[in-house]
Amino acid sequence: MSDGWFTFWPRGWTRSAWTSIYVVHFLVEARKAGYEVSDRVYDRMISALERNVRTRIRDRWELGRRAYACYVLAAAGKPNRSAMLFLKNNELHNIGDYSQYHLAGAFALSGDLKTASTLLPSTVDPGEVKRESGRNFNSSTRAAAIMLDILAEVAPDNPAVLRLVKTLGDRASKRNRWYTTQENAFAFLALGKIFRKQEPGHYTGKITISGNPYADFDSRDQRFTAKNWGGKRVSLQVKGSGNCYYYWKAFGISQDPDIPEYDEELEVRRTYLTKNGHPIEDMVFKQGDLIVGLIACKALTENLDHVIITDLLPAGFEIENPRLESRAGIEWIGRRDYRSDYMDIRDDRLLISVSLPRQRERKFYYAIRAVTRGKFILPPIAAEAMYDPAKSSVSGTGKIQVVE
Structure with missing residues (x-):
């Protein structure tokens, strides 16, 4: 500023x-x-x-x-x-x-x-x-x-x-x-x-993957990566003087399709509505239709600041207008839409930062367009207090279908 x-x-x-x-x-x-x-x-x-x-x-x-x-x-x-x-x-x-x-x-x-x-x-x-x-x-x-x-x-x-x-x-x-x-x-x-303040180390070492030699290393900074280490045992052997510090990181898509849903002192729910405000319960959408996404979030036990809501989209949807109060033709929303502290619109998700008073539900509306025909996995919606991550909620996993 x-x-x-x-x-x-x-x-x-x-x-x-x-x-x-x-x-x-x-x-x-x-x-x-x-x-x-x-x-x-x-x-x-x-x-x-x-x-x-x-x-x-x-x-x-x-x-x-x-x-x-x-x-x-x-x-x-x-x-x-x-x-x-x-x-x-x-x-x-x-x-x-x-x-x-x-x-x-x-x-x-x-x-x-x-x-x-x-x-x-x-x-x-x-x-x-x-x-x-x-x-x-x-x-x-x-x-x-x-x-x-x-x-x-x-x-x-x-x-x-x-x-x-x-x-x-x-x-x-x-x-x-x-x-x-x-x-x-x-x-x-x-x-x-x-x-x-520590003296630099003087050492050499070996990396083995499931008992098989993979690479040698020494006290210089080095990085090793591969796509086929999943489920395998990675071992390091070090010889010499000083301390050897290492870190490892794994990322990818879980092979387990079951995502646990829970509410830990925080509750978030997502509902898809028609343009007229009626819930779409069968999760079948017509290609080209405008859909209203409703996100409802509530702190259950205490006031929470800096809560991040992550709404992942199924592959057949695109975000069209994240601020529906400016859209003509959806007058029924009126003043019911709560303004967030911050909003980040990405290709595959909507991120919202909000502050939540205890036991007072906040609602957010945004427009989505059904663009691609097919059957798709509906990822869950999640909310988490950024600086108290144990307070979190995950819900809404399912499937959708976009038809002609």
């Missing part, structure tokens, strides 16, 4: 406070790492943070953002000591653990190591933090990653470093991933700073 803040979505019109500081943080890190960041953008966003830390604090979420902004300004070489001292002297008992680390990091990066050391807790307890789908997007994994990031910058020999590294590793192993993009970003930022 023109004032140096960032919106959550392209062409958005409202600022996202935590997201703005988060974006500035990673652009500061990128510039420090040698990547080019436009001076015009950089100067404007730093000025926005400098203005922000001089404003009045209104709530506890603002306290967390203020500590984060102080840290980012210090990392950019522009610390605001008066804002830092205000938090230390007046609000320290009100801010969370990772925010206290942010404040300690701000003092350390501004050259005041003595004050920083008094703010770092003597013990680290990366316990459970209630996950937030909005506001400051809190989560336990991100809190642990922030603590590790600060220690990597100001106290890399702190005994808590190894514990936090293990915590992040365990949480990734539990579900074979961290949950959200922010958790990934903060975790990799922190772990990267720790691993960068």
Whole structure:
């Protein structure tokens, strides 16, 4: 935006406070790492943070953002000591653990190591933090990653470093991933700073597929890929010194046609209607017909922000008009259509971002055209809270037919 803040979505019109500081943080890190960041953008966003830390604090979420902004300004070489001292002297008992680390990091990066050391807790307890789908997007994994990031910058020999590294590793192993993009970003930022201080490895290794030799590798970055590894055992043998880090990724279409449907604190449903608003229950459509897609979504247990609805189309359909309030001839929709925070229209799907108050159903209408004759699989519709992905819903798998 023109004032140096960032919106959550392209062409958005409202600022996202935590997201703005988060974006500035990673652009500061990128510039420090040698990547080019436009001076015009950089100067404007730093000025926005400098203005922000001089404003009045209104709530506890603002306290967390203020500590984060102080840290980012210090990392950019522009610390605001008066804002830092205000938090230390007046609000320290009100801010969370990772925010206290942010404040300690701000003092350390501004050259005041003595004050920083008094703010770092003597013990680290990366316990459970209630996950937030909005506001400051809190989560336990991100809190642990922030603590590790600060220690990597100001106290890399702190005994808590190894514990936090293990915590992040365990949480990734539990579900074979961290949950959200922010958790990934903060975790990799922190772990990267720790691993960068390690001596490079000197080793060689072999990859075998189902017991058969496939390739040799060494300590240089290398990549191997193949289409026929599905269902086979991939093994690595390493000899030498140092640590060998690897990752693997598999992608494709599941051979299991059964997709489980569920509602986990979130409910999404899809209905196809005629142009006159009547449900099409037999799922048989005439080629060339206009169809109205109705998506209904509801948060079941609490308010949810940044819920992404993914409506995959069957192969015989095309999206014609995602905003039916502007289409003449479908007056019956009237004011019943809820305006989304963001909409992304693709060839095979419609993506919608919404915020949902608890137990209040939101409805979205869009136009589809039946274009290709045949029988097609109807993919499910899914909804997921971006920053609390355990809250999700999948429904509506089936079949459709397009006839003359």
